[in-house]
Amino acid sequence: MAITGLIKGLGITLKHFIETYTVDLKDGKKRYNTPEGIKERSSADTKGIFTVQYPFEKVPVPEAFRYIPFLVFDESESGEKDIRCTSCGICAKVCPPQCIWITRSVNPETGKPVPKPAKFFIDIDICMNCGLCAEFCPFEAIRMDHDYEISSFNRFDHHIYDLDKLLKPAKYYAKIHPKQYAEEEAARIEKEAKKAAAKATKPA
Amino acid sequence: MSEEILVSTLPEFDVLYSDFVKKDERNGYEGFIVEPSSLKEFALSARDRWGYDYLSSVTAVDYFPDQFEVVYHIYRSLGGGALVIKVQIPREDPKVDSLYAIYPGSEFQEREVYDMFGIVFTDHPDLRRILMWEGFEGWPLRKDWKEPYYEEEFKPYASRWPNGVAERIEDKNPFGDNVQYPKGFNPETWIPSGEDALYMGLKRPDKLDGVDSEYVVVNLGPQHPSTHGVFRMAALIDGENVVDLKPVMGYLHRNHEKLGERNTFLQIMPFTDRLDYINSMSNNFGYALAVEKLMGIKPPERAEYIRVIMAELSRIQSHFVAAGFLLNDLGAFFTPSLYALKERELILEVFEAVSGSRMMCNYFRFGGVVRDLPEGLFETIRQLAFNRLPRKIDEIDEFLTGNEIVTTRCIGVGVLTADQAIALSTTGPILRASGVPYDIRRADPYSIYDRFDFDVVVRYHGDIFDRYLVRIEEMRQSVKIIQQALTQMPEGPIFEGKSQYQVKVPAGESYGRVEGPRGELGYYVVSNGQANPWRYHVRSPSFINLTSLREMCKNEKIADVIAILGATDIVLGEVDR
Ligand code: SF4
Ligand code: SF4
Numbered sequence: 001m002a003i004t005g006l007i008k009g010l011g012i013t014l015k016h017f018i019e020t021y022t023v024d025l026k027d028g029k030k031r032y033n034t035p036e037g038i039k040e041r042s043s044a045d046t047k048g049i050f051t052v053q054y055p056f057e058k059v060p061v062p063e064a065f066r067y068i069p070f071l072v073f074d075e076s077e078s079g080e081k082d083i084r085c086t087s088c089g090i091c092a093k094v095c096p097p098q099c100i101w102i103t104r105s106v107n108p109e110t111g112k113p114v115p116k117p118a119k120f121f122i123d124i125d126i127c128m129n130c131g132l133c134a135e136f137c138p139f140e141a142i143r144m145d146h147d148y149e150i151s152s153f154n155r156f157d158h159h160i161y162d163l164d165k166l167l168k169p170a171k172y173y174a175k176i177h178p179k180q181y182a183e184e185e186a187a188r189i190e191k192e193a194k195k196a197a198a199k200a201t202k203p204a
Numbered sequence: 205m206s207e208e209i210l211v212s213t214l215p216e217f218d219v220l221y222s223d224f225v226k227k228d229e230r231n232g233y234e235g236f237i238v239e240p241s242s243l244k245e246f247a248l249s250a251r252d253r254w255g256y257d258y259l260s261s262v263t264a265v266d267y268f269p270d271q272f273e274v275v276y277h278i279y280r281s282l283g284g285g286a287l288v289i290k291v292q293i294p295r296e297d298p299k300v301d302s303l304y305a306i307y308p309g310s311e312f313q314e315r316e317v318y319d320m321f322g323i324v325f326t327d328h329p330d331l332r333r334i335l336m337w338e339g340f341e342g343w344p345l346r347k348d349w350k351e352p353y354y355e356e357e358f359k360p361y362a363s364r365w366p367n368g369v370a371e372r373i374e375d376k377n378p379f380g381d382n383v384q385y386p387k388g389f390n391p392e393t394w395i396p397s398g399e400d401a402l403y404m405g406l407k408r409p410d411k412l413d414g415v416d417s418e419y420v421v422v423n424l425g426p427q428h429p430s431t432h433g434v435f436r437m438a439a440l441i442d443g444e445n446v447v448d449l450k451p452v453m454g455y456l457h458r459n460h461e462k463l464g465e466r467n468t469f470l471q472i473m474p475f476t477d478r479l480d481y482i483n484s485m486s487n488n489f490g491y492a493l494a495v496e497k498l499m500g501i502k503p504p505e506r507a508e509y510i511r512v513i514m515a516e517l518s519r520i521q522s523h524f525v526a527a528g529f530l531l532n533d534l535g536a537f538f539t540p541s542l543y544a545l546k547e548r549e550l551i552l553e554v555f556e557a558v559s560g561s562r563m564m565c566n567y568f569r570f571g572g573v574v575r576d577l578p579e580g581l582f583e584t585i586r587q588l589a590f591n592r593l594p595r596k597i598d599e600i601d602e603f604l605t606g607n608e609i610v611t612t613r614c615i616g617v618g619v620l621t622a623d624q625a626i627a628l629s630t631t632g633p634i635l636r637a638s639g640v641p642y643d644i645r646r647a648d649p650y651s652i653y654d655r656f657d658f659d660v661v662v663r664y665h666g667d668i669f670d671r672y673l674v675r676i677e678e679m680r681q682s683v684k685i686i687q688q689a690l691t692q693m694p695e696g697p698i699f700e701g702k703s704q705y706q707v708k709v710p711a712g713e714s715y716g717r718v719e720g721p722r723g724e725l726g727y728y729v730v731s732n733g734q735a736n737p738w739r740y741h742v743r744s745p746s747f748i749n750l751t752s753l754r755e756m757c758k759n760e761k762i763a764d765v766i767a768i769l770g771a772t773d774i775v776l777g778e779v780d781r
Contacts, residue, residue: 005608012603013539042553044587050546064578066560089365094705096471098361101368113366121370130474130566135574136705144560160370179578 023048033057063177066131066144068124071166072173081167084141086115091133091142099126100133120166124150125159140184146176214287215254221246228290232498232712232731235288240300243291247278247306255280256287258626258642259307261715261726261743264317268347272298272323275728277715277743278307281626281640283647286715293323302328309629312751320345320461330405335454335780338401339394344459351462358736359467406440406448419447422762426455430533430766433776437753437769441762449757449765451750456780464740469495469570469707469731472740477564479742480778482525485518485555486720488568493650494716494727495570498709504700507572508652509693513585514558514567515718516682516689520593521548522721523675523682526773527600530672533770534613540604547596550588557581570707572699582690589686597679605676614669618756618768621666628752631745632723633674634772638666644719655692656685668771675773706735713739722746722773742781746774 024031031037038057041050052059069091074082092100103119106112134144145168152158174181217236218227224242228235238246250256261277271292278287291300302325303310314325315334322343325331333340342349353373355361403421411417425436434455440448460479464472476491477484489511496502503511528544552562557578559567567574577585604610620630625638635642641662645653661677663670711733717726723745730739749772756768 005606005610009536009603009607016543042550044550044584044592050549062557062560062578064557064560064575087366090705092365092368093360094468094470095364096359096467096474098355098359098364100364101370102365103368104366119369121368123370123372128474129561129564131560132470132474132566132705135703156372160372162370 020048035060061146061148063179065146066129066134067148068127068129068145068150068161069122069131069133069142069166070145070168071120071163072141072143072170073167074170083116083167084139084170085117085120085137086139086141087113087117087120088115088138091137094132094136096130096132097126097128099123117163120163122161122166123159124161125155143173143177214285217246217250217287221249228288230712232710234713235286235290237290237292240291240293243289244301244303244306246289247276247303250278250287250289251306254287255282257281259303259309259629260286260631260717260724261728261741262303262310262313262317263728263741263743264321264323264345265730265739266295266321266345266347269295271295272321274300274317274323276303277726277728279648281642283642285648288715298323299326300324301326302331304328307629308627309748309751312748313629316747319343322346330401330450332401332405333454335457337454339389344462351459357466358734359471402438402450402452406438406450408440409447411442417443424765425452430769431776432529432770432774433779435774435776435779437757437765439757439762439765444761444763446757446760446762446765449754451753453747453750453776453779456776458781460742460781461740465737467737468705468735469709469737470705472737473568474564474566476742477566478777479744479781480720480722480725480746480775481563482775483518483522483721484563484565485514485567486718486725488565489515489651490716490718490720490725491727492568492570492716493718494714494729495707495709497714497716498712498729498731499570499707500710501571501700503572504697505694506576506696507698509689510558510573510577510698511568512651512653512656513686513689513693514555514565514573516685517551517554517585517588519682519721520597520679521551523679524548524600526675526721526771527604527672530668530767530770530773531604531610533766534609536609540600543603544600547593550592554581554585554588557584569699569703571701572697572703574703576698585686586690589683589690593683594680597676597683601676605673610672611669613764613767614667614672614771616665616667616669617760617764618668618771619666620752620756624755625666625752628755630723630749630752632719632721632749633671633678634749634752635723636661637663637670637674639664644717644724648717650716650718653685656688658682658685668767671771671773709733709737717743720745722775722778723749742778744778744781746772746776746778747781750774750779 038052038059040046072084076082087102087104089102092102099122101121102117105114105116105118107114131144133142217225224239225236225246228237256278258279258281260279263275265273267273271294274291276289293300300323302314312334314328315331317323318325318331319333319335320343408419419440419442422439422441423436424439425431426434436452438450438452439446463475473488476487479487524544524547528541531540532538555565556562558581559565620638622639625635625640639662641660643660646660658681661674661681663674709731711731713730715726715728717724725745726743728741729737732738757765
């Protein structure tokens with residue numbers, strides 16, 4: 001009869017229910033609100049309660065995680081912002097929904113373009129977080145952010161990001177993408193060493 | 205041996221039927237061009253004489269300003285490559301014979317072609333718009349049709365760089381002025397005429413039972429929890445029995461294909477994620493295959509393995525969701541589906557680590573994948589494939605399969621016979637549950653699927669229960685494939701050279717198809733050598749599987765319609781595109 005299946009089904013639910021308590025008792029306090037606890041709850045052996053209580057707890061995001069892009073600047077010793085972007089326009093061209101808008105700087109005297117952005121906008125309402133801009137930027141100047149808590153009350157006032165809002169220091173980039181940053185730094189140092197070596201041999 | 209040759213070779217139709225068939229000799233094209241007047245005759249003999257019984261895809265291309273071309277991809281249900289046939293018709297007053305009588309599975313696809321191109325299929329039983337609304341003016345996929353927010357023919361748009369200043373398109377084009385209405389059309393007073401056609405189209409058989417009652421039309425949806433999105437079924441019922449039923453869709457239509465034709469080849473990749481949003485890895489896979497075929501490249505070994513692992517993980521989580529939510533539709537509110545979602549969560553975390561996003565993966569590139577597995581992920585996948593997933597699949601199986609409610613409500617409900625399933629162009633678990641062992645990974649292998657040892661799951665009753673069982677068993681087979689892939693996976697690059705954002709795609713056409721969790725997911729791409737595809741078409745399994753919904757629901761109880769739809773496992777993002 002239909003009864004046995006029902007009882008079996010309810011039994012499984014009951015098992016899950018009891019498990020949450022036995023696991024909680026066994027693991028004690030460290031199961032919640034701690035990084036190990038969250039890790040345990042998303043591992044292959046996890047049992048018991050599975051959910052993470054956002055916003056009190058947050059699942060850590062992996063390095064590859066991508067949200068809205070930001071622009072990287074290096075800080076020179078005098079504290080000046082050295083924007084990495086050369087306004088080459090590749091990100092604007094590759095962006096699928098076409099939400100990047102760049103005005104290139106122009107030297108007011110000669111009228112020639114200067115490789116720096118005068119204006120840089122990203123319409124984050126349109127951005128589809130695809131990461132293509134960061135993937136194809138040849139100057140490591142645009143990268144994907146990890147900050148996903150960006151809701152606001154008025155989209156018309158806040159959702160077109162300009163240079164001010166987009167620029168973040170290289171330190172921040174190094175913090176959220178440690179592996180990628182280290183690789184790029186290593187490659188850069190090697191390239192510079194090569195350049196220096198080439199320079200050193202040239203006059204000889 | 206001789207049978208093998210019979211199945212795998214394409215007869216020389218141009219010689220056999222030289223009167224009205226010729227080879228398509230354009231550079232980069234394949235298949236045959238058939239005279240419009242002989243299309244039916246040819247299709248009939250292709251089906252009955254040569255075994256091409258499975259019409260997979262019908263679409264059209266607008267070779268502006270010359271002509272329209274209707275393109276058919278037909279397969280043998282025994283396996284093997286495609287028979288591609290094309291019919292060329294003039295752009296003025298385009299008409300072509302409907303193949304409905306020969307392949308009933310063409311019903312919705314022909315309606316879609318009519319809807320998008322305005323090509324009239326003569327003798328089609330119910331030629332109405334399907335994705336656009338009734339009363340819409342214009343044919344959206346024609347090259348001379350422009351969408352309301354039209355900026356330029358192709359991306360990238362010139363206004364973005366080097367003198368770009370952000371502006372909202374809706375500021376330039378305020379709401380209210382951005383829709384074209386037919387002359388004399390007033391949206392306030394308009395009553396959709398198509399509604400009548402829809403309800404009149406429901407077949408009312410003569411009453412035989414002698415009871416003096418009336419047929420009643422019931423609309424299930426568009427807002428209805430069972431539809432898993434916005435989707436409507438107009439059901440004609442007699443008491444509690446469904447006499448006839450028609451699905452109504454398009455509520456989520458975004459004209460994905462037109463968007464694709466504005467995009468560059470690479471830009472389409474993240475858009476494919478948004479088709480079947482449960483399964484972006486498979487979507488990426490199919491599209492990458494289609495373009496790689498055109499470009500004539502292959503990804504390196506390691507990338508192939510990573511692709512297969514991701515696609516199979518994707519299948520597992522999708523089937524978990526399908527099995528869990530079927531129970532929702534049966535009335536077991538959310539407990540089983542949340543157990544299923546729990547497993548899915550672990551898989552999504554893998555996707556996030558490797559691609560950066562849980563659902564919108566955008567992970568495949570032409571000739572490889574975006575990045576290698578980050579540190580520790582291999583071990584995570586190994587743990588899942590060898591430890592957790594097999595355990596949990598068994599658990600779900602034990603939990604649900606023997607349950608009386610599941611068995612009484614599913615066994616013998618929504619039956620589709622093997623012949624019907626083939627004729628109606630169903631794919632995936634639905635086709636295999638009806639006793640047709642057709643799985644593209646075996647029938648027409650792509651990528652490296654020929655290296656793995658797995659079974660094509662098949663069941664023979666064609667009811668909801670068998671569809672469910674096929675999905676459960678397929679998860680086990682996928683785990684098996686992942687286990688093999690993990691052991692065989694070599695070290696090496698995941699991309700040959702450097703990934704380019706402007707790929708050179710030679711002129712020509714290609715059709716890439718994969719066995720997605722919902723069935724045959726195909727991409728038909730036509731390139732004219734430019735940076736943007738000339739034509740980009742998605743053969744979406746969810747959409748085409750709905751063609752058979754009416755057959756499945758006929759003579760069932762109205763309550764079972766919900767379960768039948770649940771077992772069809774549609775994703776509206778893919779149905780409506
Ligand atoms: S691709 Fe990089 S350097 Fe070029 S404009 Fe974009 S952010 Fe600047
Ligand atoms: S993440 Fe994608 S959509 Fe967003 S700005 Fe970058 S390229 Fe454009």
